Amino acid sequence: MSSSKKILIIDDELSLLKIMGKFLQKMGHSSITAENGRKGISLFGDDPSSFDAVFIDYNLPELSSHEIVKELRSLNSEIKVILSTGFAVDDISKEFDQIGINGTLQKPFAFNDFKQIIEQL
Structure with missing residues (x-):
């Protein structure tokens, strides 16, 4: 098994x-989980280099997933970002x-x- 990873999950669905x-x-x-983009950015900003990847729900209230990705990348340009969505993935x-x-x-x-996505990180 690959080494242990630390992943930030930003999604407004608490069950997810x-x-x-x-x-x-x-x-x-x-x-580490966050129920909105602002909290996710704050948690990430505490130690940006400690995270291996971030899962972001595509459709979040307040901040768009675009804004969240840009902010996270300004803190750590190498962070891997995975978008989770119910919309068409190709689009x-x-x-x-x-x-x-x-x-x-x-x-x-x-x-x-x-699991397949995590193993590709």
Whole structure:
């Protein structure tokens, strides 16, 4: 198994935060969760180099996922970003071409879908 990763999860669905956190724990990784972009940016900003990746829900209130990605990348340009979404993944990938994301996770997802993304990080 690869080394343990620390992942920030930003999603406004509390049930998904719990599920994704449990999936990561099951895989031997740690997670920190935030229910909105501002909290996620704040948690990330405490120690930007300590995170291996960030999962961001595409459709969040207040700050857009674009704004969140730009802010996180200003703090750590190397951070890997995965967008989770219920929308068409191809459309979202094209939309993020300029700022670049490292992957997308289509909702609803199964453990194996999630695990495959984590293993690619």
